[in-house]
Amino acid sequence: MAIVTPDELAEYRRRQKARNLALGGLLVFFVVLFYAITIVRM
């Protein structure tokens, strides 16, 4: 599907934002997990 209308552009932005939020959440999760693993294995 290609972006050709303002509605599709809005949809592009929405998906981009949702993906960024999901990726950000994952990064925070893994930071916390690695911190916890490090503490546990010390």
Next chain:
Amino acid sequence: MQPAMTARTATVPLPAEWRDFFALTKPRVMSLVIFTGLCGLLAAPGTIHPVLGFTAILCIALGAGGAATLNQWWEADLDAGMKRTAARPIPGGRMDRTSARDFGVALSVGSVLLMGLAIGWLAAAILAVSILYYAVVYTIWLKPRTPQNIVIGGGAGAFPPVIGWVAVTGDVTLMPVLLFAIIFMWTPPHFWALALFVQTDYAKVGIPMMPVVRGQAATRRQILLYAAALLPVAAAPWWLGGTGAIYGLTALALSALFVALAVPVARRRAEAGDPMGPEKRLFAYSVFYLFALFATLVVDALARQQGWLS
């Protein structure tokens, strides 16, 4: 700053949604993988810190998700030809194949590395083997070539309890091998029961599933044979002293019911338009069977640890 997008940027495709990436990991299959892995971890003798236990299960889940993603990347064309799978992210046109492949590789490699660094390299090695087994041996090699694909490929789904067990103990002993054998023997009757009522789809895309290649009669006979063979394998952990009577008696009862449900499937012949009641019942029970059997394994291990049986 990103340039404004107008009609001029018509070649820019819409990015896939995060839900589509999640769907690639086959979450329903993953739930069974997570469950059996967790049961292997909880039933193993010894203890593991909750954070490390969580990490081990997370790695099993990520590895299974990676393997499932690579499976869908490779089979996108086949999936497009089957009603059951045509709406998946790649054949549904919601994601490009390269993104799926990269996501699958990232999940697979990431899960193995994390398992190795946090838990141990033996568990990581078994996880890596299980991913390669599913994504390469089963998906690429066996599935399109032989009606025995499910029998040998079933090994891929049998690894999670072994990995969970090894995450705790650090070595492979008889018990995790038996847990592997249980899922290995369970997979053919489970999957062939499904294949019996979706066989027209498999035939359409040329996948040599047992019902397509050998016919209904042979498939039904083999379902019963595997169900019967599963009974002693499921009870073996008890007979060999690895579990207590809670598990042993439950395994015998659950497996006997499995055989009882396989008998009508083996004895009947279905014509076109048949509602396939016994086959669907057997398939549904097979899922319940594995959940119940492994849950009992954990209950039995906890009961023995608490001294309730002594």
